[in-house]
Amino acid sequence: MTVVETGVDMRTALGAVEIPGPVLTASGCSAFGQELEPFVDLTALGAVVTKSVQLRPRSGRPTPRMAETPSGMLNSIGLQGPGIDGLLAEDLPWLAERGARAFVSIAGTRVEDFAELAERLRGVPGVLGLEVNISCPNVESRGEVFACDPVAASDVLSAVRAAADPAQPVYAKLSPDVTDIVSVARAVRDAGADGLSMINTLLGLVIDPDTMRPVLGGVTGGLSGPAIRPVALRCVWQVHAAMPEVPILGMGGIRNGLDALQFVLAGASAVSVGTAVFNDPSAPVRIHDELAAVLAARGFASLSDAVGHAHRPAGVER
Numbered sequence: 001m002t003v004v005e006t007g008v009d010m011r012t013a014l015g016a017v018e019i020p021g022p023v024l025t026a027s028g029c030s031a032f033g034q035e036l037e038p039f040v041d042l043t044a045l046g047a048v049v050t051k052s053v054q055l056r057p058r059s060g061r062p063t064p065r066m067a068e069t070p071s072g073m074l075n076s077i078g079l080q081g082p083g084i085d086g087l088l089a090e091d092l093p094w095l096a097e098r099g100a101r102a103f104v105s106i107a108g109t110r111v112e113d114f115a116e117l118a119e120r121l122r123g124v125p126g127v128l129g130l131e132v133n134i135s136c137p138n139v140e141s142r143g144e145v146f147a148c149d150p151v152a153a154s155d156v157l158s159a160v161r162a163a164a165d166p167a168q169p170v171y172a173k174l175s176p177d178v179t180d181i182v183s184v185a186r187a188v189r190d191a192g193a194d195g196l197s198m199i200n201t202l203l204g205l206v207i208d209p210d211t212m213r214p215v216l217g218g219v220t221g222g223l224s225g226p227a228i229r230p231v232a233l234r235c236v237w238q239v240h241a242a243m244p245e246v247p248i249l250g251m252g253g254i255r256n257g258l259d260a261l262q263f264v265l266a267g268a269s270a271v272s273v274g275t276a277v278f279n280d281p282s283a284p285v286r287i288h289d290e291l292a293a294v295l296a297a298r299g300f301a302s303l304s305d306a307v308g309h310a311h312r313p314a315g316v317e318r
């Protein structure tokens with residue numbers, strides 16, 4: 001499936017790096033891009049956001065790992081992955097050979113883990129930038145999630161920005177499971193983040209009424225899909241209102257172009273599509289085309305003209 005031309009300028013940027021379109025994959029839902037290749041032209045995507053990679057291979061959490069919920073799903077994968085060595089040896093060369101842009105998601109349990117990963121990814125061909133998954137437990141703070149504490153989140157982003165290639169934009173992936181997401185957003189911006197990915201999954205739980213036990217082997221999991229879209233939009237809206245100059249990569253239950261448009265109007269300059277690919281592997285390219293069409297129908301000549309438009313007073317011209 002390829003992108004359809006509509007006359008709308010769909011170019012945008014991740015940090016200072018221009019990309020041809022605003023629709024990316026979401027970390028964890030399309031692995032490292034191989035599963036999507038039979039269905040989409042990977043070069044037509046803004047970027048392929050990889051599964052979160054850690055320093056060492058990780059087997060993940062116990063099974064069962066997934067459960068359907070009304071208008072969404074819970075996952076408890078536990079960051080299973082090949083580790084940075086496997087990513088550098090196999091997955092990133094595979095993407096680079098096909099001309100795809102890789103936005104590499106990194107994760108760790110210590111600040112030093114994140115910094116080492118950023119250092120290992122400096123100058124790697126095809127790596128457009130880094131998405132810093134700070135929704136991981138911080139082992140040095142008794143399991144507290146980095147993204148739930150502005151100071152801890154700031155420490156991670158400061159270390160990553162110092163270690164990363166200056167040409168690679170660094171985005172902080174924020175959790176909605178906080179009282180004040182704007183304070184966390186300010187902290188990571190001040191620490192050097194070039195942009196924000198919003199939002200990660202919400203922590204949830206499903207209990208089987210027959211077994212009367214939690215469905216997931218890891219008990220809790222991350223809720224994604226259309227059920228979380230209003231929460232994601234609220235987070236994007238609040239952060240854009242407080243910091244309109246900060247680029248936002250919006251995500252959370254995007255199924256079609258109208259869903260994506262809501263994120264753009266709320267303040268996102270790009271979007272990631274995740275859960276939708278489970279039943280429609282062509283969803284990222286389809287949503288790009290649908291977004292272009294709905295922008296054209298509303299008189300926008302470019303995507304950038306629509307970013308944050310919902311914040312403007314009624315009657316204000318574009």
